[in-house]
Amino acid sequence: MVRVKHELAAWFEEALGRLGWIALAGNLIDRPREPGHGDYSSHVALRLAKSLGQPPLALAQTIVANLPPSPWIERIDIRPPGFINLHLSFEALLSELAHMLDETHPYGHAAPGATRVLIEFVSANPNGPLHIGHGRGAAFGDTLARVLEALGSRVEREYYVNDAGRQMDILALSVWIRYCEHLCDAALDFPSAGYQGDYIRDLALELLEVEGPRFLRTQEQMPETIPPDVEEGDGRDQHIDARIALMKTTLGAKDYEGVLGFARGKMLEVIRGDLADFGVHYDRWYSERSLYEDAKVAEMIRLLEERGETYRRDGALWFRASSHGDEKDRVLMRTNGEYTYFAPDLAYHLDKMRRGYDRLINVLGSDHHGYAPRIRAGLEALGQDPKRLEVRLVQFAVLYRGGQRVQMSTRSGSFVTLRELVEEVGRDAARFFYVLRSEAQHLDFDLDLAKSHSQENPVYYVQYAHARIASLFRESTERGLKPDTGDREAWGQLQQPPERALLTTLTRYPEILEQAAGGYAPHLIAQFLREIAQAFHVYYHAVPLLIEDRALRNARLGLCLATRLILADGLSLLGVSAPSKM
RNA sequence: GCCCCGGUAGCUCAGUUGGAUAGAGCGUCCCCCUCCUAAGGGGAAGGUCGGCGGUUCAAAUCCGCCCCGGGGCACCA
Known part of the structure; x- marks a missing residue:
């Protein structure tokens, strides 16, 4: 594939080399906005004027005089204060046209090269369907992957599944309560920190369909050991944690795992389906649980300890993140002996590093921005080069319908799902609108506009x-x-x-x-x-x-x-x- | 308080890594189907690039301070 701009840059470098002038950092060749300024232009003379102590106009003339003949260019103008404007020859345009029509080599693409890139995106917790925020991450990540592939990178798409830990317990508890409610035909005490969405009831019904009523347990009264539920604060967490513990003893380990495993599997199926229907396919679904099963978390911790990057305080295990550019030290293992979210995630990133990619890209929601320095610090402490990790933060999307902002709240379960969005506006409009703006911009997504089959769309x-x-x-x-x-x-x-x-x-x-x-x-x-x-x-x-x-x-x-x-x-x-x- | 992202036309946003007269879409106002798809095209109006300093031959772009909007600062994930 011929890239005119590169040809022209090389052409200029040759002239500059002849003159013994050092090449400057940055662009030699631009696309001017003004059509009258040619197809391409260079401001190199302006930038050299100072260091060479000569007027830019004279420099431009010298540079042009030293350019070897080129079939690409039919005319060169020098314009004050020292721009060099290049007009492409018609032959050059036609030669490009021939490339465009060569369907065996898509125009602008590059042949697959050696660069290996791993892009991790979405990675939403499997505790509910994807919502429109995830959709933006999906559209951005997948499009980026496709573009990198087009330019010759070998790209792998990966989804990190947070299928371990407390969130899965909350999912299991939520489903189980709805399941029991359905069987008793009565409303039970539902924890405020539980997942409220209707999809939980759907899961409960499916559980009943597949497994029958064998998970039903009845309880006349909530034991007094359970702290009361509250809407806000620590009490909320304490209540639900106690309810989870109670569910575990009530059901027994085997049945508990039965409910949890079912809910997790179904949830993943839902997410996978949502993404597939959105045109997004992954090479790998990487399970957080597998990190424990393969002892990768323990191994990572051991490595950190060996390197003297950890210490104990207040009964918890800490990582010296602040020695590696993070704001403060971070807990790896809590006082209660459980790992924080950070521990397996760092083990995951170490694993990704060891798999030998040239570049790791993480696409995260903007609410995770404080998280990147922590991972970088961890990787550095583990002897990896954190510069190989590129983190892109995707800002939030806000839906508008009829000029009004569509209200959403995760807690009450009243969020618009990706599936609903796609059903409403179609996959094409959804994906196009998502990537129409820079991912660093907050996105106003106008549903009416996306749906309209008219010229403003x-x-x-x-x-x-x-x-x-x-x-x-x-x-x-x-x-x-x-x-x-x-x-x-x-x-x-x-x-x-x-x-x-x-x-x-x-x-x-x-x-x-x-x-x-x-x-x-x-x-x-x-x-x-x-x-x-x-x-x-x-x-x-x-x-x-x-x-x-x-x-x-x-x-x-x-x-x-x-x-x-x-x-x-x-x-x-x-x-x-x-x-x-x- | 500290950190991150943003502030460009009435609205939604681009802006080629510091270049020439700051652009597009929508909206508004004119105009164009005897003709290959009018889901289209042409034209007009519309700007203190949040503010003030600084660096530079040259600043929307880089630096500093300030103002406004969003997000983040857990032994949550």
């Missing part, structure tokens, strides 16, 4: 351009004007301003992909697809395509096909379909 705008081209080809065939995009006879006539503009826009695609991958910025692709669609719609209006002149018609249809291929490619990177009819 950017998804349809882009898809419509694709469908229009497909329609052109159908129409052409129907009229007996069989398209032959291999016919290059009249390529030289693709000189109308709108078609040159379209072609020039398309040549930016490889640069956009590179930027999106390098900056973890898939939103650039969504934005750029809109630009392509716009350039195409303008072209479509301004220039008649299905004309009598066979050669020119084929040339124009070739340009249309190139547009279609790039639109389809970009959409597929976003996980959005490219319909051929709308």
